[in-house]
Amino acid sequence: xxxxxxxxxxxxxxxxxxxxxxxxxxxxxxxxxxxxxxxxxxxxxxxxxxxxxxxxxxxxxxxxxxxxxxxxxxxxxxxxxxxxxxxxxxxxxxxxxxxxxxxxxxxxxxxxxxxxxxxxxxxxxxxxxxxxxxxxxxxxxxxxxxxxxxxxxxxxxxxxxxxxxxxxxxxxxxxxxxxxxxxxxxxxxxxxxxxxxxxxxxxxxxxxxxxxxxxxxxxxxxxxxxxxxxxxxxxxxxxxxxxxxxxxxxxxxxxxxxxx
Amino acid sequence: xxxxxxxxxxxxxxxxxxxxxxxxxxxxxxxxxxxxxxxxxxxxxxxxxxxxxxxxxxxxxxxxxxxxxxxxxxxxxxxxxxxxxxxxxxxxxxxxxxxxxxxxxxxxxxxxxxxxxxxxxxxxxxxxxxxxxxxxxxxxxxxxxxxxxxxxxxxxxxxxxxxxxxxxxxxxxxxxxxxxxxxxxxxxxxxxxxxxxxxxxxxxxxxxxxxxxxxxxxxxxxxxxxxxxxxxxxxxxxxxxxxxxxxxxxxxxxxxxxxxxxxxxxxxxxxxxxxxxxxxxxxxxxxxxxxxxxxxxxxxxxxxxxxxxxxxxxxxxxxxxxxxx
Ligand SMILES: Cc1cc2nc3c(=O)[nH]c(=O)nc-3n(C[C@H](O)[C@H](O)[C@H](O)COP(=O)(O)OP(=O)(O)OC[C@H]3O[C@@H](n4cnc5c(N)ncnc54)[C@H](O)[C@@H]3O)c2cc1C
Ligand SMILES: Nc1ncnc2c1ncn2[C@@H]1O[C@H](COP(=O)(O)O)[C@@H](O)[C@H]1O
Numbered sequence: 001x002x003x004x005x006x007x008x009x010x011x012x013x014x015x016x017x018x019x020x021x022x023x024x025x026x027x028x029x030x031x032x033x034x035x036x037x038x039x040x041x042x043x044x045x046x047x048x049x050x051x052x053x054x055x056x057x058x059x060x061x062x063x064x065x066x067x068x069x070x071x072x073x074x075x076x077x078x079x080x081x082x083x084x085x086x087x088x089x090x091x092x093x094x095x096x097x098x099x100x101x102x103x104x105x106x107x108x109x110x111x112x113x114x115x116x117x118x119x120x121x122x123x124x125x126x127x128x129x130x131x132x133x134x135x136x137x138x139x140x141x142x143x144x145x146x147x148x149x150x151x152x153x154x155x156x157x158x159x160x161x162x163x164x165x166x167x168x169x170x171x172x173x174x175x176x177x178x179x180x181x182x183x184x185x186x187x188x189x190x191x192x193x194x195x196x197x198x199x200x201x202x203x204x205x206x207x208x209x210x211x212x213x214x215x216x217x218x219x220x221x222x223x224x225x226x227x228x229x230x231x232x233x234x235x236x237x238x239x240x241x242x243x244x245x246x247x248x249x250x251x252x253x254x255x256x257x258x259x260x
Numbered sequence: 261x262x263x264x265x266x267x268x269x270x271x272x273x274x275x276x277x278x279x280x281x282x283x284x285x286x287x288x289x290x291x292x293x294x295x296x297x298x299x300x301x302x303x304x305x306x307x308x309x310x311x312x313x314x315x316x317x318x319x320x321x322x323x324x325x326x327x328x329x330x331x332x333x334x335x336x337x338x339x340x341x342x343x344x345x346x347x348x349x350x351x352x353x354x355x356x357x358x359x360x361x362x363x364x365x366x367x368x369x370x371x372x373x374x375x376x377x378x379x380x381x382x383x384x385x386x387x388x389x390x391x392x393x394x395x396x397x398x399x400x401x402x403x404x405x406x407x408x409x410x411x412x413x414x415x416x417x418x419x420x421x422x423x424x425x426x427x428x429x430x431x432x433x434x435x436x437x438x439x440x441x442x443x444x445x446x447x448x449x450x451x452x453x454x455x456x457x458x459x460x461x462x463x464x465x466x467x468x469x470x471x472x473x474x475x476x477x478x479x480x481x482x483x484x485x486x487x488x489x490x491x492x493x494x495x496x497x498x499x500x501x502x503x504x505x506x507x508x509x510x511x512x513x514x515x516x517x518x519x520x521x522x523x524x525x526x527x528x529x530x531x532x533x534x535x536x537x538x539x540x541x542x543x544x545x546x547x548x549x550x551x552x553x554x555x556x557x558x559x560x561x562x563x564x565x566x567x568x569x570x571x572x573x574x575x576x577x578x579x580x581x582x583x584x585x
Contacts, residue, residue: 014500014533017398026395037503037516098374127358128377132401133394135358135377135413136365139333143369148446151333151362169331170269170359172453178446187358188516189502189509222374224389224402234559236548242567243575249547250579252563256545258467258524259491259580 001053001158003062004120005046006106006141007039007079009072009094010131016228023225025095026131035075037188038126044193045156045186046124047083052158061085063120067105068094073209080204081196088210098221099132101214103140108215110145120181122163127152127185132221138185149183150176154190166190262288262296263349263409265340265363266312268304273311276355278421280414281315283379284353285424288316291385294351296428297321299343299435301336302328313430314423319347321435331359332447335439337366342437349409353379356413364411373407378415396515396535416519417541462511467493468522468543470513471501472536474529474550474569478506483573484528490580496520496540498530514539528569532557549573 011017011028018027035043043064050060063086064079066072076087090105110120123145125138142149153165153176165176165184178184196204239248253259262284266277281298288294295318300308302324309320323339340363344352352367354360356378368375376392380400383389388405393415405412462468469488475481481495488495496513497506513520515538525543530536532548532555540546548561549572558564565572 013395013398017395019399026399037499100374128361131395133377133392133396134375135361136368136375139362139365140369143366146442148442149333150446151365152358168454169448169451170267170274170357172451174331174448175450175452176446177449182446189512192505222376222404222406224404226394227400227402228398229400231556232560236559236561236564238553238564238566239547240565240567243571245565245567245572246575246579249565249572249576250583252547253491253524253580256524259493 001049001060001122002118002120003046003049003122003124004065004110005042005062005079005084005124006065006137007035007043007075008126008129008131009033009066009068009075010036010129013130019226019228023227024223025226033071033074035078036126036130038128038130038186040193041188041191042124042126042186043079043082043084044191047194048191049122049156049158050085051083063088065106065109066090067092067097067102076209077204078196080207081200082194083200085207086210087207088212090212090214092214092218096218096220098219099134099136100140101218101220103137103144105215106137106141107144109212122156122158122180123147123183125183125185127187134221138183142183145183147181147183148178149185150178151185152187153184154187156184261347261349262294262351262353263340263344263347264296264298264317265336265352265354265360266298266300266308267355267357267359268300268308270305272305273308274355274357275421276357276360276414276416278311278315279416279419280353280355280360281312281317282419282421283414284351285316286419287351287382287385290382295319297343297347297349299323299340301339302331309430309432312428314427315421316424316426317428317430320430320432321346322432323435323437327437327439327444330448330451332443333362333366334443334446335437336363337370338439338443339435339437340364340367341370343435344409346435352409352411354413356415360413364413368411371409371411373409373411374403374405376403376405376412379412380415380418397538398534416538462494462496462513462518462520465494465520466523467491468496468513468520468525468540469493470496470498470525470527470530470540471569472498472527472530473500475501475506476570480570481507483570483577486577487526487573490577493522496525498533498536527557527561528573530557531555532560
């Protein structure tokens with residue numbers, strides 16, 4: 001089982017978002033960068049699947065790839081630290097890239113690796129990026145590769161030339177069966193991303209990162225500008241402070257007719 | 261012509277799809293009365309076409325042969341493309357669910373056009389500029405869709421779903437879709453309905469008690485669980501709580517968790533980040549408990565109690581028990 005997992009370096013926002021002066025991207029100087037939860041779960045699945053086929057004829061391998069700034073090596077190292085065995089950086093200014101550009105660059109790497117004898121049975125991505133939220137790189141990639149794609153999956157079981165994928169659909173837990181090779185996008189919640197161990201981190205430092213450049217000038221995303229919506233004025237009625245508020249709260253619950 | 265890919269279940273057209281049709285009406289009016297057609301894929305109840313007519317839809321295209329019994333993203337995208345050719349649509353949109361976004365991404369990839377996810381407004385028709393949610397709604401992006409069709413999904417709650425003043429004809433027409441072998445290769449092979457435990461229960465609960473980082477640790481949920489039990493409700497949590505492994509993911513409320521719509525939501529120790537708000541905005545009443553009166557949840561709530569949840573919640577539980585005895 002040979003797995004490629006594609007990750008994006010994203011600002012670590014949980015509170016307010018700050019913008020760059022040119023309004024073309026987020027200003028992450030004060031918050032730092034991370035992998036989104038979806039991408040971390042994709043990495044975890046890649047590492048688990050590779051480990052499950054270790055020692056078999058198709059020696060298990062998990063390669064992590066990112067398209068982005070040189071600093072994105074940090075995110076590649078964190079994936080290497082939890083068990084990925086190889087890494088690829090396609091260096092580019094992330095502000096200039098649209099989802100079609102990213103998909104194309106990933107497809108180029110896959111084609112080159114295939115030509116050099118490394119074919120990926122499975123390509124994993126996050127379902128949507130935590131910053132740009134385009135919901136499409138995986139689907140566009142599959143279209144370029146002419147491979148099947150399933151989105152929003154939580155767990156993967158690999159069988160003989162196929163994979164069973166589980167997702168939460170509108171009517172319940174869905175199972176897809178997909179022939180390999182395939183592209184799969186992952187939603188958080190199906191697996192717990194592991195933490196890197198100290199030996200894992202040490203090993204990660206020694207893995208060489210394959211450095212590449214863009215294969216063609218990017219088309220961009222169509223972005224005009226980013227804005228942060230202003231906070232709405234408070235509309236809440238404060239009904240009390242501390243434990244003394246309990247009586248007012250229960251009055252309210254009774255008025256609403258709940259919990260009787 | 262504007263084409264809306266509509267999702268429908270046994271209870272009729274989904275709320276997000278009705279929102280998308282409502283959004284399409286705004287676009288249609290701005291364009292001087294462009295007709296709106298809808299595409300239904302798979303088996304839908306008879307009532308769906310009537311509902312869509314009431315929302316102003318002219319023609320309901322129906323792709324309901326056996327190939328569409330179980331969801332297939334590829335087959336659905338092929339149906340959208342067939343519908344768009346037949347009606348010569350210049351705009352193709354859908355509700356911003358995972359499924360809506362997947363189908364539109366496939367359509368955009370096949371037609372080699374851009375796709376804007378989670379649009380909340382359109383700024384102009386030529387050039388076609390939309391505003392969409394990024395960073396889970398914490399920021400907005402203006403984006404130009406240069407080529408036609410303009411393909412985009414409408415973010416949940418971007419508009420209130422309202423019926424049209426004058427309805428459309430809602431004429432049902434079967435849609436023939438020719439599928440390739442690739443379109444048929446992958447589909448849902450089985451669906452296991454969600455049990456009444458966990459997420460299924462949370463989505464339909466009349467009362468939800470929420471807890472976030474303010475719970476303090478995995479043992480900090482006893483009081484909120486007790487309150488939920490006293491009110492016959494469910495527990496919902498923030499992503500910090502599930503990421504730290506304090507509670508299981510199926511209890512998560514928000515953009516990447518469940519969307520809830522209870523009579524009352526009681527978030528305790530939850531700051532109310534926009535991505536959490538995305539999952540609880542449909543609650544009828546929100547009663548927030550937080551030590552910080554400036555937390556977004558406290559200012560957006562209907563009612564607020566300023567205080568430590570580990571003092572306030574036990575006092576509420578005690579008061580409920582006292583009044584019951
Ligand atoms: C793409 C994306 C998707 C996301 N999806 C989701 C999602 O689906 N759901 C979700 O919840 N989040 C989601 N997030 C994360 C979100 O941005 C926030 O980080 C998260 O909701 C914060 O959780 P919290 O409110 O528990 O923690 P915090 O933001 O740390 O807030 C804790 C709150 O508890 C209060 N507090 C502390 N101690 C006490 C006490 N003793 N008593 C009372 N109050 C106390 C504090 O004043 C504070 O307001 C997403 C983020 C991104 C970027
Ligand atoms: N620059 C990038 N480099 C590598 N993978 C990416 C990049 N951008 C997006 N992805 C992958 O595509 C997924 C979906 O992104 P998006 O379609 O932009 O919302 C992300 O979760 C990543 O797994």
